[in-house]
Amino acid sequence: xxxxxxxxxxxxxxxxxxxxxxxxxxxxxxxxxxxxxxxxxxxxxxxxxxxxxxxxxxxxxxxxxxxxxxxxxxxxxxxxxxxxxxxxxxxxxxxxxxxxxxxxxxxxxxxxxxxxxxxxxxxxxxxxxxxxxxxxxxxxxxxxxxxxxxxxxxxxxxxxxxxxxxxxxxxxxxxxxxxxxxxxxxxxxxxxxxxxxxxxxxxxxxxxxxxxxxxxxxxxxxxxxxxxxxxxxxxxxxxxxxxxxxxxxxxxxxxxxxxxxxxxxxxxxxxxxxxxxxxxxxxxxxxxxxxxxxxxxxxxxxxxxxxxxxxxxxxxxxxxxxxxxxxxxxxxxxxxxxxxxxxxxxxxxxxxxxxxxxxxxxxxxxxxxxxxxxxxxxxxxxxxxxxxxxxxxxxxxxxxxxxxxxxxxxxxxxxxxxxxxxxxxxxxxxxxxxxxxxxxxxxxxxxxxxxxxxxxxxxxxxxxxxxxxxxxxxxxxxxxxxxxxxxxxxxxxxxxxxxxxxxxxxxxxxxxxxxxxxxxxxxxxxxxxxxxxxxxxxxxxxxxxxxxxxxxxxxxxxxxxxxxxxxxxxxxxxxxxxxxxxxxxxxxxxxxxxxxxxxxxxxxxxxxxxxxxxxxxxxxxxxxxxxxxxxxxxxxxxxxxxxxxxxxxxxxxxxxxxxxxxxxxxxxxxxxxxxxxxxxxxxxxxxxxxxxxxxxxxxxxxxxxxxxxxxxxxxxxxxxxxxxxxxxxxxxxxxxxxxxxxxxxxxxxxxxxxxxxxxxxxxxxxxxxxxxxxxxxxxxxxxxxxxxxxxxxxxxxxxxxxxxxxxxxxxxxxxxxxxxxxxxxxx
Amino acid sequence: xxxxxxxxxxxxxxxxxxxxxxxxxxxxxxxxxxxxxxxxxxxxxxxxxxxxxxxxxxxxxxxxxxxxxxxxxxxxxxxxxxxxxxxxxxxxxxxxxxx
Numbered sequence: 001x002x003x004x005x006x007x008x009x010x011x012x013x014x015x016x017x018x019x020x021x022x023x024x025x026x027x028x029x030x031x032x033x034x035x036x037x038x039x040x041x042x043x044x045x046x047x048x049x050x051x052x053x054x055x056x057x058x059x060x061x062x063x064x065x066x067x068x069x070x071x072x073x074x075x076x077x078x079x080x081x082x083x084x085x086x087x088x089x090x091x092x093x094x095x096x097x098x099x100x101x102x103x104x105x106x107x108x109x110x111x112x113x114x115x116x117x118x119x120x121x122x123x124x125x126x127x128x129x130x131x132x133x134x135x136x137x138x139x140x141x142x143x144x145x146x147x148x149x150x151x152x153x154x155x156x157x158x159x160x161x162x163x164x165x166x167x168x169x170x171x172x173x174x175x176x177x178x179x180x181x182x183x184x185x186x187x188x189x190x191x192x193x194x195x196x197x198x199x200x201x202x203x204x205x206x207x208x209x210x211x212x213x214x215x216x217x218x219x220x221x222x223x224x225x226x227x228x229x230x231x232x233x234x235x236x237x238x239x240x241x242x243x244x245x246x247x248x249x250x251x252x253x254x255x256x257x258x259x260x261x262x263x264x265x266x267x268x269x270x271x272x273x274x275x276x277x278x279x280x281x282x283x284x285x286x287x288x289x290x291x292x293x294x295x296x297x298x299x300x301x302x303x304x305x306x307x308x309x310x311x312x313x314x315x316x317x318x319x320x321x322x323x324x325x326x327x328x329x330x331x332x333x334x335x336x337x338x339x340x341x342x343x344x345x346x347x348x349x350x351x352x353x354x355x356x357x358x359x360x361x362x363x364x365x366x367x368x369x370x371x372x373x374x375x376x377x378x379x380x381x382x383x384x385x386x387x388x389x390x391x392x393x394x395x396x397x398x399x400x401x402x403x404x405x406x407x408x409x410x411x412x413x414x415x416x417x418x419x420x421x422x423x424x425x426x427x428x429x430x431x432x433x434x435x436x437x438x439x440x441x442x443x444x445x446x447x448x449x450x451x452x453x454x455x456x457x458x459x460x461x462x463x464x465x466x467x468x469x470x471x472x473x474x475x476x477x478x479x480x481x482x483x484x485x486x487x488x489x490x491x492x493x494x495x496x497x498x499x500x501x502x503x504x505x506x507x508x509x510x511x512x513x514x515x516x517x518x519x520x521x522x523x524x525x526x527x528x529x530x531x532x533x534x535x536x537x538x539x540x541x542x543x544x545x546x547x548x549x550x551x552x553x554x555x556x557x558x559x560x561x562x563x564x565x566x567x568x569x570x571x572x573x574x575x576x577x578x579x580x581x582x583x584x585x586x587x588x589x590x591x592x593x594x595x596x597x598x599x600x601x602x603x604x605x606x607x608x609x610x611x612x613x614x615x616x617x618x619x620x621x622x623x624x625x626x627x628x629x630x631x632x633x634x635x636x637x638x639x640x641x642x643x644x645x646x647x648x649x650x651x652x653x654x655x656x657x658x659x660x661x662x663x664x665x666x667x668x669x670x671x672x673x674x675x676x677x678x679x680x681x682x683x684x685x686x687x688x689x690x691x692x693x694x695x696x697x698x699x700x701x702x703x704x705x706x707x708x709x710x711x712x713x714x715x716x717x718x719x720x721x722x723x724x725x726x727x728x729x730x731x732x733x734x735x736x737x738x739x740x741x742x743x744x745x746x747x748x749x750x751x752x753x754x755x756x757x758x759x760x761x762x763x764x765x766x767x768x769x770x771x772x773x774x775x776x777x778x779x780x781x782x783x784x785x786x787x788x789x790x791x792x793x794x795x796x797x798x799x800x801x802x803x804x805x806x807x808x809x810x811x812x813x814x815x816x817x818x819x820x821x822x823x824x825x826x827x
Numbered sequence: 828x829x830x831x832x833x834x835x836x837x838x839x840x841x842x843x844x845x846x847x848x849x850x851x852x853x854x855x856x857x858x859x860x861x862x863x864x865x866x867x868x869x870x871x872x873x874x875x876x877x878x879x880x881x882x883x884x885x886x887x888x889x890x891x892x893x894x895x896x897x898x899x900x901x902x903x904x905x906x907x908x909x910x911x912x913x914x915x916x917x918x919x920x921x922x923x924x925x926x
Contacts, residue, residue, distance in 0.1 A: 195895070286897060675850065
């Protein structure tokens with residue numbers, strides 16, 4: 001088969017559905033990456049328009065431009081859109097589009113999950129956009145502090161849009177994070193060991209792990225605040241045992257890592273592009289990886305530095321101040337590695353490099369003001385002033401937007417297959433750069449003069465007038481620059497000026513394919529022997545097109561790629577991807593129905609949508625697997641590999657492991673919140689503690705033993721070619737016992753509105769019931785799979801996935817019951 | 828997966844120690860316990876971090892590839908420095924005085 005025939009055959013297999021239908025049924029990562037990126041850019045411009053409205057309002061004292069009510073919605077939605085609907089989805093889009101290409105794979109681990117995540121983002125974002133247009137948008141600031149955001153401060157529906165809409169969007173982020181993590185660990189080119197991974201993949205891996213552990217605290221916080229608003233469960237009401245500081249803890253447990261979740265992908269982009277622009281390799285690859293890991297983990301230990309003004313003890317301030325200064329060290333290592341890379345290379349000032357230089361100038365200032373506010377006495381002086389607004393814009397615009405614009409211009413030839421013809425981009429850079437510094441450098445000054453953030457107006461004679469006016473003028477110059485970038489991209493993408501395959505002479509794998517990329521990425525999959533695979537073998541693209549790599553022969557119209565061992569990159573199975581389907585979009589739509597039901601208080605819709613989700617989920621998983629053993633298959637070069645459905649740890653098992661990591665973080669945060677209220681909130685102890693009964697304790701212990709034992713015996717029975725029916729029955733009984741214990745927890749505290757303890761017990765009980773219900777569903781699924789021939793000694797992956805969830809349900813049931821009754825027993 | 832654990836465990840341990848000492852401080856102030864507990868916690872954190880560092884340097888638990896071995900040891904040292912830098916205030920400051 002020659003290269004052209006291979007291309008035609010693979011295109012037929014991998015192509016999305018033609019016409020408008022393709023938008024809704026595509027599961028291809030290039031399509032979905034483009035859709036993520038496009039929607040994120042749309043939100044960026046919406047958020048930008050809101051920013052211009054803010055600057056118009058603040059340009060003069062006592063401005064009649066808009067009233068306080070509207071202004072509050074505008075600045076809340078500006079922050080919310082930029083953080084949740086632009087920055088994170090843009091990273092997801094970038095990773096979804098480029099990771100398989102950088103890693104030498106044909107797609108991500110779970111294509112349907114990518115699509116589901118996109119549609120959750122689209123639907124969740126639409127909810128917030130509707131609220132903005134309808135004039136009922138959230139208005140309590142993007143971090144939604146209660147009591148301002150609780151029914152006491154905001155009785156209307158406005159905060160509900162934020163709490164429910166953002167949680168819906170976060171479902172998308174969690175899906176993407178699971179997807180990206182598993183893809184980086186398992187879906188790489190043959191021979192791509194950890195030390196040969198593209199540097200962007202390291203950053204994306206760390207970022208995804210941070211999303212999995214950083215987003216659950218906010219999901220929990222949003223759930224608790226919505227429960228308080230909708231049902232009066234008093235988690236944040238001091239007089240009933242709650243504490244508004246709990247929200248601040250949960251929010252910033254998410255919020256500070258979020259800053260690094262935004263910065264790290266940008267740092268990955270710089271570490272990828274900078275060496276190419278400097279005609280060299282990245283200086284200190286290993287040190288950069290170490291610094292990125294250190295930065296990622298250390299960022300979880302500094303959330304309280306957003307709460308320095310809340311009156312916490314001196315010692316706590318010292319802990320978090322010390323940790324906050326510490327993060328400057330790994331950041332500094334990366335900056336010096338980049339400077340060293342420029343030093344050892346021969347840098348060319350192409351447009352991406354111009355944006356990177358802009359990044360250096362801006363981000364370093366933001367980093368230094370970050371160290372300033374890490375010092376407690378200084379923070380007290382500038383807390384909640386425009387100085388903080390300026391600092392965060394230096395970090396986020398300098399540390400994210402500028403590198404992403406570098407990425408845009410670096411990879412635009414790859415996405416469009418065209419060279420840049422018009423040179424508007426350079427003018428746009430200078431307008432944005434000068435406009436940005438003119439806007440925000442001055443904002444430090446006005447903050448030091450005492451201007452508080454988020455004020456809708458100020459008096460003449462305050463000394464802030466001229467500064468604000470200049471700041472507003474420069475902000476419009478910056479806005480013109482961004483519009484010019486958009487025009488530049490559209491015009492250049494439209495002009496048919498074909499570009500060379502590798503215009504920057506980069507060494508990474510994404511340039512070893514035709515541009516714009518075909519739906520299958522690589523006609524055959526590469527064998528990697530060095531970090532810069534394309535630099536090491538300049539004819540790699542041609543050899544791959546000729547089918548000289550792995551899986552070069554299309555087989556049975558299947559979409560195939562390889563999985564590898566995590567550490568060494570040795571190929572270990574062949575994955576067959578699903579076909580185009582509308583299932584992810586439909587499931588996201590039904591999931592949206594559940595969130596909508598909660599938002600408009602149509603609670604009948606919630607269980608109805610829940611049933612729909614279960615039905616779609618069963619349909620989703622039923623289509624996987626085989627009824628017979630297919631055995632090892634030829635992957636090329638004489639390599640025989642099993643299908644991923646015939647290995648012990650299929651991709652779904654890894655996906656479950658990382659989803660459970662996020663889940664366990666959620667549960668850990670719930671326990672933290674409980675401990676926080678118990679030890680710190682003023683109105684404790686509650687009127688009464690829950691009292692344990694022996695039958696209930698017996699049920700939870702029995703369930704926690706029978707469930708895990710049953711599923712293990714079922715797997716053992718199948719392995720011995722016996723029937724798993726009895727063992728699965730035991731598993732069911734175990735799960736039923738756990739359900740009983742969850743119900744007992746709920747019934748021990750009949751009124752969850754009485755005290756924060758009672759409300760917490762209800763959430764613990766609900767969490768147990770949800771997971772044990774899920775375990776029962778999964779066990780039932782296994783029974784059906786066993787009956788229909790999907791389970792066999794060589795096909796135990798599904799059972800091992802169910803085992804993970806049953807073990808988890810057993811563990812959390814034991815912990816939840818202990819946590820519920822321990823205070824009563826101790827007192 | 829073991830290599831990934833080797834890379835992440837030193838700083839995840841620091842994070843666990845950090846959270847534990849912060850939590851211990853809250854309980855200690857609530858119950859009126861002696862501050863020596865916190866200093867003990869500081870000592871325990873150093874001991875645990877040292878154990879991880881020694882483990883990563885050992886033939887039995889350390890990585891076999893040069894890249895992961897060097898990176899995990901560097902992260903082990905970062906973890907130790909993080910413990911020393913962030914927990915040192917327990918020796919010098921009073922625990923329960925509110926700002």
